[in-house]
Amino acid sequence: MYKKKxxxxxxxxxxxxxxxxxxxxxxxxxxxxxxxxxxSTIVMPVQNGLTYLKNxxxxxxxxFEDINRLQQENEELKNKNAELEKNLxxxxxxxxxxxxxxxxxxxxxxxxxxxxxPAYIIxxxxxxxxxxxxxxxxxxxxxxxNMTVIxxxxxxxxxxxxxxxxxxVQTIIDTASTVSATLSSSKDNLICKxxxxxxxxxxxxxxxxxxxxxxxxxxxxxxMGGIYPKGIYIxxxxxxxxxxxxxxxxxxxxxxxxxxxxxxVLVITK
Amino acid sequence: MKNTLIIIGIILVFLILYFLQINFFNWxxxxxxxxxxxxxxxxxxxxxxxxxVAIPLGLVLGICLDFFISKKIGISGIMLGTVGALxxxxxxxxxxxxxxTIILMTVAVTFIYELGAYLLNYFIVSTTIEIIPFIKIVLxxxxxxxxxxxxxxxxxxxxxxxxxxxxxxxxxxxxxx
Numbered sequence: 001m002y003k004k005k006x007x008x009x010x011x012x013x014x015x016x017x018x019x020x021x022x023x024x025x026x027x028x029x030x031x032x033x034x035x036x037x038x039x040s041t042i043v044m045p046v047q048n049g050l051t052y053l054k055n056x057x058x059x060x061x062x063x064f065e066d067i068n069r070l071q072q073e074n075e076e077l078k079n080k081n082a083e084l085e086k087n088l089x090x091x092x093x094x095x096x097x098x099x100x101x102x103x104x105x106x107x108x109x110x111x112x113x114x115x116x117x118p119a120y121i122i123x124x125x126x127x128x129x130x131x132x133x134x135x136x137x138x139x140x141x142x143x144x145x146n147m148t149v150i151x152x153x154x155x156x157x158x159x160x161x162x163x164x165x166x167x168x169v170q171t172i173i174d175t176a177s178t179v180s181a182t183l184s185s186s187k188d189n190l191i192c193k194x195x196x197x198x199x200x201x202x203x204x205x206x207x208x209x210x211x212x213x214x215x216x217x218x219x220x221x222x223x224m225g226g227i228y229p230k231g232i233y234i235x236x237x238x239x240x241x242x243x244x245x246x247x248x249x250x251x252x253x254x255x256x257x258x259x260x261x262x263x264x265v266l267v268i269t270k
Numbered sequence: 271m272k273n274t275l276i277i278i279g280i281i282l283v284f285l286i287l288y289f290l291q292i293n294f295f296n297w298x299x300x301x302x303x304x305x306x307x308x309x310x311x312x313x314x315x316x317x318x319x320x321x322x323v324a325i326p327l328g329l330v331l332g333i334c335l336d337f338f339i340s341k342k343i344g345i346s347g348i349m350l351g352t353v354g355a356l357x358x359x360x361x362x363x364x365x366x367x368x369x370x371t372i373i374l375m376t377v378a379v380t381f382i383y384e385l386g387a388y389l390l391n392y393f394i395v396s397t398t399i400e401i402i403p404f405i406k407i408v409l410x411x412x413x414x415x416x417x418x419x420x421x422x423x424x425x426x427x428x429x430x431x432x433x434x435x436x437x438x439x440x441x442x443x444x445x446x447x
Binding site: 123124125128129130132133168174175176193195196199 | 403
């Protein structure tokens, strides 16, 4: 009798569970969000704490990984930097060489008609009224006395003596120097001499009485005298000094070459 | 032996002065005028070592300078030899213990050196004579040399007496014994 009653209760409970399941499965879930909220309120703080803890542990791990990576990166960058610095130094050297070669090229192009030999100034006279310097080419390079020396800007002087490897150049501003010159505009002839009256300028005398000299007029070699070829630029007229007798008037010429700064010259070998 | 070492020392000093003169005093100038260190050197050698040392040294060192840079060989040689002789002459007639005497000697010797060199240049390489600009240049050069002598006088005097002691020993012995 007891077994029969227990079987009926079991069947009823199973039917009720089925009915509840069918009922729940057919319900709109949004109506259950308050239950979800309740669960979230209870569970999320714990979950958040656990996530934070986990992230912290994982983060520390990457931190150590980052240090190693950064050190490696730093080392690589240092090497790259050293290499770039080395390249920069090489670039500077090449740049300087390039500038010097350009200067030589400009000089050669400017005076293309002449066969020239480039040279560096290696020594300068210390005397207060002489202006002589030594260049690094000599007999071995085909240099001979009386050859003309020019620079990018104009006439420098001529060779007075040579050794096997060096040559002495007497500049046009030396007091012993005399250059036969001509005015570019009027073609009047002048004689330009070095002077100690004013540093780094030339004194032009023997000016024809009919000649009209204007400040800024260009002066170039006349080709007379046997040393300097014709048409090499000397400089410009700085001022004209008039005297009682017009025959004695003279002009001060500003040479195109700055003799304090010049360090590269060309020797005209032919 | 000591004398030889001193001569070698003087040649080394000459080389140092040469590089100073060519490089440093080429831009460290008063109104574009540089001093003449070789005149000072030879004057002091003449004063302290005597003309027998100073004249040949002046000649040799001057000719070296001419070979290095000058237009003609011999001008600096002759003039530095003259400065050495003047140093020896001044030593016999004036006291070198007074700073003022040394300054006056420097003035006179620098002027004589520059005037001689200028005239020799005029006769040998036909430079133009320009008296007033030349005097201006020489006056500034003298001033510069005097300033250098005033600054370096204690050092020059000390070195000078050391040289004198070495070179004058024999002379004293021959005079008194």
